[in-house]
Amino acid sequence: MSTEQLASMRRNYTRDGLLEEFAPLQPFALFEQWFANAIVTEQPPVEPNSMMLATVDSEGQPHCRVLLLKGLDERGFVFYSNYKSAKGQQLEQQPVAAMTFFWPALERQIRIEGAVERVSAAESDAYFNVRPLGSRLGAWASEQSQPLAGRQELEAALAELEQRYADDQHPPRPEHWGGYRLLPQRIEFWQGRTCRLHDRLNYQLQSDGQWHRERLAP
Numbered sequence: 756m757s758t759e760q761l762a763s764m765r766r767n768y769t770r771d772g773l774l775e776e777f778a779p780l781q782p783f784a785l786f787e788q789w790f791a792n793a794i795v796t797e798q799p800p801v802e803p804n805s806m807m808l809a810t811v812d813s814e815g816q817p818h819c820r821v822l823l824l825k826g827l828d829e830r831g832f833v834f835y836s837n838y839k840s841a842k843g844q845q846l847e848q849q850p851v852a853a854m855t856f857f858w859p860a861l862e863r864q865i866r867i868e869g870a871v872e873r874v875s876a877a878e879s880d881a882y883f884n885v886r887p888l889g890s891r892l893g894a895w896a897s898e899q900s901q902p903l904a905g906r907q908e909l910e911a912a913l914a915e916l917e918q919r920y921a922d923d924q925h926p927p928r929p930e931h932w933g934g935y936r937l938l939p940q941r942i943e944f945w946q947g948r949t950c951r952l953h954d955r956l957n958y959q960l961q962s963d964g965q966w967h968r969e970r971l972a973p
Contacts, residue, residue, distance in 0.1 A: 768862040768947025773954035781966055782942040782958035783829055786865060789944070790827075793858040807855040808834065810845040818845060824856075825882060826874075831936040832867060833874060835882060839931045840899035846871050852937055862947035869940040869960075879933035888924050892916045894932045943971070 779785050793803035804824040811817050818841065826833025832854065836842050846852065850871045857864045883891060896912040903909055920926050939960065946954040953973040958966045 767949055768953070769949050770862045771946055772948060773944060773946035773956055775956070775968070775970065778944070778956055778968070780968065782939070782944075782968075783827075785944060785956075786942065787827075789858075789861070789863060789865065790856075792861055793856075793863075796860045797858050798860070801859065803858065805856075806834075807857075808842070809853045809855075810842055811849045811851065812845045813848040818842070822854075826878075826934070826936070831869070831938045833878075833934050833936050835879070835932070835934045837894070837897070837899035837929075837932050838873075842900070846935060852935075854937060864945045866943040866945070867937060867939050867941070869938045871935050871937050874934035874936050876933070880928050882934060883928040883932070884925075888920075888926075891926050891928075892920065894929055895926060948973070 779788075790803065797803045802823065805821055806824055807819055808822045809817055809819040820842070822834045822836070824832055825835055838847075851869070852871045853866065853868045855864060855866050883894070886894075892913060895916055896909060916926070941957065941959050943955060943957045948954055951973060955971040955973060956968060957971050958968050961967055
């Protein structure tokens with residue numbers, strides 16, 4: 756693809772606006788409102804709970820990948836992973852992260868930044884136990900982020916687990932697999948607008964636990 760082709764790819768955002776008089780003072784209320792809209796509006800293959808998660812390793816190198824949001828309350832945003840994975844090691848070394856949700860049909864994105872902590876073992880157990888059996892066995896079969904000799908190695912590990920749990924479909928949660936909660940310190944809501952003059956409302960957590968809201972230039 757040529758530079759000219761890339762330069763000509765553009766979309767004019769005209770669907771909606773984001774004004775202070777219609778935005779809650781607390782960011783979680785606005786997130787839940789937008790997320791509910793995304794569930795109704797976004798169509799497959801878009802998953803409304805998909806997000807980009809960025810972490811940083813001990814040398815300051817950023818890493819980014821797509822994950823799924825699996826929990827939300829006023830404490831923060833929950834996702835699950837292998838604690839021994841590259842992502843898990845990065846969060847062990849630098850327990851901070853940023854996540855971005857993008858809903859193209861709504862012309863909206865949300866950026867979230869903050870510290871990260873592991874969720875309780877009870878929370879991880881509860882989520883693990885409602886996953887499909889294949890996903891639970893997959894958590895055991897995959898040494899996430901480690902080199903593989905080939906696809907066959909992974910499939911052989913899964914086949915062995917399927918045989919082991921053929922009569923008991925309740926494998927325990929691996930100790931190396933569980934949840935993380937991002938504790939937001941900043942949440943920015945972005946609504947696409949015409950002429951690239953987008954709406955950006957930024958919520959910053961203050962030392963007293965209150966949220967400060969301000970408009971940012973696009």
